[in-house]
Structures are given as C-alpha cells and as structure tokens.
Amino acid sequence: MDKLKRTYIQMISAIASNGYLKGFAEGSIYKGDLKKLCVPGLNCYSCPGALGSCPIGSLQAVMGSIKYNFSFYILGLLTLMGLAMGRLVCGWLCPFGLVQDLLSRIPSRKFAVKGSWSNFRYAKYAVLAVFVILLPFVLSDELGMSVPYFCKWICPAGTLEAGIPLLLMNEGLRGAAGCLFGWKSLLLLATIVSSVFIYRPFCRFVCPLGAIYAIFNPISLCRLEVDKSSCISCGKCEAVCKMGVKPQLQPNSPECIRCGDCIKKCPEGSIELIFIKKDR
Known part of the structure; x- marks a missing residue:
C-alpha cells in the first residue's frame, strides 16, 4: 500500500x-x-x-x-x-x-x-x-x-x-x-x-x-533517522535499497530519495522518516 x-x-x-x-x-x-x-x-x-x-x-x-x-x-x-x-x-x-x-x-x-x-x-x-x-x-x-x-x-x-x-x-x-x-x-x-x-x-x-x-540531503529537515538502540544490524534495509544506500550507516546519504522501502523492511521499526531532527 x-x-x-x-x-x-x-x-x-x-x-x-x-x-x-x-x-x-x-x-x-x-x-x-x-x-x-x-x-x-x-x-x-x-x-x-x-x-x-x-x-x-x-x-x-x-x-x-x-x-x-x-x-x-x-x-x-x-x-x-x-x-x-x-x-x-x-x-x-x-x-x-x-x-x-x-x-x-x-x-x-x-x-x-x-x-x-x-x-x-x-x-x-x-x-x-x-x-x-x-x-x-x-x-x-x-x-x-x-x-x-x-x-x-x-x-x-x-x-x-x-x-x-x-x-x-x-x-x-x-x-x-x-x-x-x-x-x-x-x-x-x-x-x-x-x-x-x-x-x-x-x-x-x-x-x-x-x-x-x-x-x-544530509542537512535537510526531511530526513531518515535510525534508532541505534533498537537496530540489530540485520542488513535488511541495505538489501532492499534500490539506490545502493546503507541506511543503518548513512541514512541521509546524498543518494537516498526517501522512498521508504527501508522503513517498511526494518523488522524492529528502527528507521523513520522525520521532518525535524529529534534529540535522543
């Protein structure tokens, strides 16, 4: 969907x-x-x-x-x-x-x-x-x-x-x-x-x-954020990315087009698309 x-x-x-x-x-x-x-x-x-x-x-x-x-x-x-x-x-x-x-x-x-x-x-x-x-x-x-x-x-x-x-x-x-x-x-x-x-x-x-x-991309308000505390480094987000990005390592790579495939694939829900950087 x-x-x-x-x-x-x-x-x-x-x-x-x-x-x-x-x-x-x-x-x-x-x-x-x-x-x-x-x-x-x-x-x-x-x-x-x-x-x-x-x-x-x-x-x-x-x-x-x-x-x-x-x-x-x-x-x-x-x-x-x-x-x-x-x-x-x-x-x-x-x-x-x-x-x-x-x-x-x-x-x-x-x-x-x-x-x-x-x-x-x-x-x-x-x-x-x-x-x-x-x-x-x-x-x-x-x-x-x-x-x-x-x-x-x-x-x-x-x-x-x-x-x-x-x-x-x-x-x-x-x-x-x-x-x-x-x-x-x-x-x-x-x-x-x-x-x-x-x-x-x-x-x-x-x-x-x-x-x-x-x-x-690395400084835009719209960005991907990875919760390192819940990420299990399974590599599924990297495997599904068609642009060749490693979201777990560089979520805001210049090559990322914010398609959201990595968000849907993450088994732990560790990746999210935000519009203002969060303070953890």
Missing part, C-alpha cells in the same frame, strides 16, 4: 505540473504567469502541458541571458526546497522519476550498481558543473546570449515531454527535426532501456537537479 501511495503522489505531482490540457489539444506551449514559477522536479518548460518552469532550464536561461548572470530567485528556491526536502523531491515529486519507477517495474533481470560502478554517481555533479553552470556562463555569442546546453544536448525529459509531443502535433515542426533531435531521441531510448534493468539510472548518474538536492 505504501508503494501505491508514493505512486499516487507522484502521479498527482506530474498532473499538477502538466495540467495545461489546451496545450496537448492544440500542440501549443503555455506562456502565462505561472511559467514565472519553478516546479520542484525536472519538468520541461516546452512540454505542451507544463504550467511552471523547470528549475534547471530556468537556471540556464538566466545564466545565458544578456541581462543576468545570476538569479537569487532560482538559487533561493532550490535552496529552500533542498533544505526542506532534500531528495524527497526526486522520490515523490519529480515526473521523470515517476517514468523511471514505472519502467523499473517491467519484469526483467535487475542489475545492482556496486563496487567501482557506483563511482559513476559522481557524474551528475560534473553534468551540473559543466553543462548547467560553466558552459552557459562562459560561452556566449556576440550579443551576450548563450544556449541552455543541458536542455539542448542531454535532457531526455525534454525529449519525452516536449520534443516528441510537439512533433506529433505540429506537422510543420517535423521537417525541421534534424540530427539534434535524433541524438536526443537516442539518449532518451538509452535512458528508457537502461531504466528497465537498472533502477533510476538518470537520477543516479546524470540528473543535475538530483545533484543539487543531493548536496542538501
């Missing part, structure tokens, strides 16, 4: 972020006042149903603008959500996280990311530093404008939520789709296929928004 509860909340969040039905009907993009606000998860601005802006896309747009090099609003919003929830956003509110979760339920042999392979989790920080911050900030044209490099060259969520729907609904755009769309479609296909065999590969290795929230 708890897994269904999380799925329902994920679906509600996805619908709330993409509730502009007119956009899907007409193949258009909503450009009203709500687009000035950022949604918590990764959700493409150009999705026909998107009511708000993606924080990563907004961050790049500001840094690549002739007018601004920095946005206290976006930084403040990301800091606020990070301090409040950490990667709970990834586990419960992100539409693209929901897509990966659903794909992982397709029956197949699952591969755990262990040993040296787990070091690839640091790649998302490199994506954040290079494609989201450095390139839009440094590379600009003669007018002082820059392109959103992550959105343009990497983000599979944009291809799934915006590129494919807009091409299907606008015949004129199909002829303009070239090598870039082919490249993005290949990345999307790779993400979809890998999500069937590896739990949330995009969240683990690529997502720059996940990297930002991961920084706040």
